[in-house]
Amino acid sequence: MDELSLRTGFEIELLAPAGSDRQTLAEALAARHAGAVRRSFHTDSEPSAVPGVGVFRHLSPAFDVVDAAGAPVARLVDDITIEADLAPVPGARARPGHRGWYRLLSDDARLLRLVAQHADPGAPLASVLDPVAALFGVRADVFAAAARVNDATGATIAVALPLPAGRERPCEVVTPPLVTDHAAALERLLAPARELGFTVPREAAVHVHVDGAPFRRPAAFANVVRLFAHWREPLWAALGTNPACRRLAPLPDALVDLVERPWADDDAGWAGLRAEARAVGLTKYADVNLTQLVAERPVRDTVEVRVLPGDVDGHAVVRRAALVERLLLRCLDPAPLPRPGAAAAHDPRAALDELTAVVVR
Secondary structure, rough: OOOOOEEEEEEEEOOOOOOOOOOHHHHHHHHHHHOOEEEEEEEEEEEEEOOOOEEEEEEEEEEEEEOOOOOOOEEOOOOOOOOOHHHOOOOOOOOOHHOOEEEEEEEHHHHHHHHHHHHOOOOOOOOOOOOHHHHHOOOOOOEOOOEEOOOOOOEEEEEEEEEEOOOOOEEEEEOOOEOOHHHHHHHHHHHHHHHHHOEEEOOOOEEEEEOOOOHOOOHHHHHHHHHHHHHHHHHHHHHHHOOOOOOOOOOOHHHHOOOOOOOOOOHHHHHHHHHHHOOOOOOOOOOOOOOOHHHHOOOOOOOOOOOOOOOOOOOHHHHHHHHHHHHHHHHOOOOOOOOOHHHHHHHHHHHHHHHHHOOOO
């Protein structure tokens, strides 16, 4: 099946060949669409090795591809979960700061958002923090291979450091929401990637985003929780989830218990369920990301399914996404999703097909 009925966005994790990078693919896509590449920043975070600092947040080089009319084609970004394939190739010279690329780091998410608003993604490392320094009435400190802005008290606002060696190779292809011809649209992005030697990294996954609004109802939300909690093993088996994929996890037990309480399936019931769901430790790094459904101010108004395996073939991606779509549509049926029976262990795909035999459209 190469068609989906829901408006769907995809995040597809790829790896550029040694010596290449995500900008190379961005330029190839822009040429095919008679468009352009716009440099931007991608925000991510990683554990910190500095005592007393739990997480460092950073901005890394990203590339937005637009067509001749300025409409988005794809956004190409780093994915820090891709690590296993970045070991230096024997005989190759992998150095930090590929093409002069760098990351901007901060231990404060609010400060990093301020940096992203004022720093020029195309500026060289030595001067990229100058506009930020001006905001604080100070001058940036520039070193041989770094730059830093401290405020007037000496507290560090942000640091610019060369991009670590190899980090130019991960390439997450982020699509705009696709409405029709999903497989053909993905192939227009992935065929050039294959031609350039891009491959599927060892930790790769494909993430599928569908509009969140239909699932902001207690019955639908509860069914999504039941699907990814009770049917986790059959789903992984049927989809071929990559066991090396990082940042997957079951939904919290407290959430699974919460949705089984007798919530009224109306606005008042949803308001109560949403408020309590925010307090159970939901995180985006689970098999399904439900954080935007319960957020007071969603950044991206979607349900994100994160358990599809990596692939560089658009038709294969959409075939798996079609199963996910059918399951999500079943979740819109107010009838509670049943638990899997014994047969699901022997034939997970058949069990899931049976589960979606009646689909609400």
